[in-house]
Amino acid sequence: MAYDKFNILKSTAVPLAIENVDTDQIIPARFLKATERVGFGDNLFRDWRYNPDHTPKSDFVLNNSLYSGKILVGGKNFGSGSSREHAAWAVYDYGFRCVVSSFFADIFKNNCLNIGVLPVQVSADFAEKIFRAIEADPKTEIEVNLPEQHICILSTGQKETFDISSYKKDNMVNGFDDIDYLQNIKTEIEEFASQLPL
Amino acid sequence: MSKTLFDKVWDTHVVRKIEGGPDVLFIDRHLIHEVTSPVAFLGLKSRGIKVLYPKRTFATADHNTPTINQHLPVQDPLSANQLKALESNSNEYGISYWGLGHQKNGIVHVVGPEYGITQPGATIVCGDSHTSTHGAFGAIAFGIGTSEVEMVLATQCIMQEKPKKMRININGQLGKGVTPKDVALFIISQLSTSGATGYFVEYAGEIFENMTMEGRMTVCNLSIEMGARGGMIAPDQTTFDYVKGREFSPKGESWNKALAYYQSLKSDSDAIFDIEYSYDGASIEPMITYGTNPGMGMGISHSIPNANDVEGGAASYAKSLNYMGFNEGESMMGKPVDYVFIGSCTNGRIEDFRAFTSIVKGKKKADHVTAWLVPGSHIVEAQIKEEGLLDILNEAGFTLRQPGCSACLAMNDDKIPAGKYAVSTSNRNFEGRQGPGSRTMLASPLVAAAAAITGVVTDPRTLI
Numbered sequence: 001m002a003y004d005k006f007n008i009l010k011s012t013a014v015p016l017a018i019e020n021v022d023t024d025q026i027i028p029a030r031f032l033k034a035t036e037r038v039g040f041g042d043n044l045f046r047d048w049r050y051n052p053d054h055t056p057k058s059d060f061v062l063n064n065s066l067y068s069g070k071i072l073v074g075g076k077n078f079g080s081g082s083s084r085e086h087a088a089w090a091v092y093d094y095g096f097r098c099v100v101s102s103f104f105a106d107i108f109k110n111n112c113l114n115i116g117v118l119p120v121q122v123s124a125d126f127a128e129k130i131f132r133a134i135e136a137d138p139k140t141e142i143e144v145n146l147p148e149q150h151i152c153i154l155s156t157g158q159k160e161t162f163d164i165s166s167y168k169k170d171n172m173v174n175g176f177d178d179i180d181y182l183q184n185i186k187t188e189i190e191e192f193a194s195q196l197p198l
Numbered sequence: 199m200s201k202t203l204f205d206k207v208w209d210t211h212v213v214r215k216i217e218g219g220p221d222v223l224f225i226d227r228h229l230i231h232e233v234t235s236p237v238a239f240l241g242l243k244s245r246g247i248k249v250l251y252p253k254r255t256f257a258t259a260d261h262n263t264p265t266i267n268q269h270l271p272v273q274d275p276l277s278a279n280q281l282k283a284l285e286s287n288s289n290e291y292g293i294s295y296w297g298l299g300h301q302k303n304g305i306v307h308v309v310g311p312e313y314g315i316t317q318p319g320a321t322i323v324c325g326d327s328h329t330s331t332h333g334a335f336g337a338i339a340f341g342i343g344t345s346e347v348e349m350v351l352a353t354q355c356i357m358q359e360k361p362k363k364m365r366i367n368i369n370g371q372l373g374k375g376v377t378p379k380d381v382a383l384f385i386i387s388q389l390s391t392s393g394a395t396g397y398f399v400e401y402a403g404e405i406f407e408n409m410t411m412e413g414r415m416t417v418c419n420l421s422i423e424m425g426a427r428g429g430m431i432a433p434d435q436t437t438f439d440y441v442k443g444r445e446f447s448p449k450g451e452s453w454n455k456a457l458a459y460y461q462s463l464k465s466d467s468d469a470i471f472d473i474e475y476s477y478d479g480a481s482i483e484p485m486i487t488y489g490t491n492p493g494m495g496m497g498i499s500h501s502i503p504n505a506n507d508v509e510g511g512a513a514s515y516a517k518s519l520n521y522m523g524f525n526e527g528e529s530m531m532g533k534p535v536d537y538v539f540i541g542s543c544t545n546g547r548i549e550d551f552r553a554f555t556s557i558v559k560g561k562k563k564a565d566h567v568t569a570w571l572v573p574g575s576h577i578v579e580a581q582i583k584e585e586g587l588l589d590i591l592n593e594a595g596f597t598l599r600q601p602g603c604s605a606c607l608a609m610n611d612d613k614i615p616a617g618k619y620a621v622s623t624s625n626r627n628f629e630g631r632q633g634p635g636s637r638t639m640l641a642s643p644l645v646a647a648a649a650a651i652t653g654v655v656t657d658p659r660t661l662i
């Protein structure tokens with residue numbers, strides 16, 4: 001499904017400095033029963049965010065009114081485990097458009113790219129700088145510039161470039177997805193299929 | 199140029215290379231289930247496109263199906279709705295559908311191989327990260343997201359950057375009580391839960407060559423738990439004997455042609471891997487996890503490591519141990535166990551039930567332990583009965599449930615209650631994975647059996 005175009009995002013950020021955040025935490029399996037892509041944001045980080053009696057856990061960052069914004073900054077190895085795209089949907093549906101981490105799990109990263117959430121992989125050092133800047137001032141703004149491929153902490157001016165394939169960048173800037181591309185080469189695919197060895 | 203096994207299979211399936219981007223990869227076989235496919239079909243509908251090759255996709259219901267009373271209507275309306283969606287989508291697009299009650303229904307990664315859908319040299323995807331299981335046959339198999347499920351339905355292709363290549367060599371002999379599950383948990387404990395991210399793994403050496411297909415599937419299944427997209431083992435006579443004669447396997451002259459191709463599927467002797475690791479099989483013990491990711495595992499006789507001795511942040515490590523209610527330096531032996539789960543795409547095959555039964559035979563289940571024994575498929579269920587294992591299990595105080603994913607991800611009613619400890623043969627010990635607040639220790643069927651009998655974490659070697 002085509003999604004919102006992504007160009008330059010300037011926003012405050014929500015810090016989640018925990019390592020190995022798996023997709024079962026991002027969206028627990030019991031919330032995967034929908035047959036449509038609606039309502040996943042309500043259950044983002046459900047069991048970290050709410051007590052069993054559904055009251056908010058005051059010590060969890062999403063329940064802290066100091067922090068808000070369209071950028072989620074996670075710890076190392078963000079999005080490991082299950083391939084559930086529902087995790088990326090929950091992140092998007094909650095209102096995030098970009099996730100920053102010093103290391104992403106593969107499938108989660110692909111899922112984000114496929115639905116219009118930009119995963120920005122930064123050095124461990126730069127991730128630390130972002131966490132420190134937000135700690136010093138929760139209203140610190142971060143600028144993510146996709147065309148220029150850089151991320152900047154606006155309060156300090158600290159900046160780092162990030163990688164993304166030119167194909168995926170082009171898709172995100174224009175709001176295209178892979179099916180748009182694949183549909184256009186269908187004849188080539190059918191020809192290929194007819195010549196497979198087995 | 200010399201090639202790895204992975205290169206050979208991948209390169210054969212590249213339709214087109216995109217400069218500065220991914221490869222367009224042709225997918226031979228696509229497996230779908232009720233949880234990750236409905237939104238993909240909605241996407242097809244909104245675009246007004248058909249499934250390009252419906253005969254290359256197979257549907258089974260497994261993730262949120264009940265494991266008792268499968269002949270009755272599914273009680274949970276959301277689960278029932280998801281199952282209905284899979285059935286109607288499969289029917290509408292001409293896809294083979296193995297729903298509840300169908301003889302071929304079962305866990306997608308158990309039934310795929312059983313019916314010969316899984317073949318050496320194939321590319322196989324499914325909206326489930328444990329699709330890596332099928333790599334046991336020398337296939338490239340990996341989990342995908344729902345957008346990619348839609349891509350495969352629409353075009354039989356996905357866009358992927360070619361991963362780097364890792365080889366893990368293990369030679370020597372495995373000790374008493376050490377199973378393929380222990381080998382996998384050992385590797386993950388060495389590499390960590392993210393140590394193979396960005397790689398596709400080939401497992402090589404005597405340890406894997408001597409494994410049955412069931413054992414190889416357990417190892418490849420867990421590849422994702424160290425971050426690898428998938429893992430594979432070069433096909434050999436063990437593989438060919440398993441594949442031959444199954445329903446969807448090539449027959450007659452096609453089999454001979456296929457076999458010749460399968461036999462070419464191995465890494466060239468001078469093939470280069472981006473990274474290689476080697477271990478001695480004799481150094482592996484029965485394993486158990488103590489934390490909240492599969493990399494937090496150790497030999498069962500060891501003590502829980504100190505934060506200083508593990509990679510990564512101390513705060514995340516402390517959070518993990520705190521969740522489990524464990525402390526640094528403690529032994530796992532003798533820790534109380536409330537639940538035992540044997541099943542899942544990791545350890546729900548006949549060999550796993552044979553191993554479990556070998557320990558519990560002639561003994562009795564500990565009174566306070568709740569044990570869920572869930573076969574991966576109806577074939578496994580039938581084998582358990584035919585081989586007389588069920589009688590032994592019943593005698594020891596165990597009953598058998600019906601096939602499905604069950605407590606591995608606890609989408610159905612098979613949930614471990616908050617705070618309770620489970621020794622589980624499944625694949626993930628994440629917080630709340632087996633039910634909100636549940637605490638999971640991953641282990642082999644032998645360790646699970648020892649816990650079920652004694653009611654505490656026990657070294658199975660003392661019971662063999």
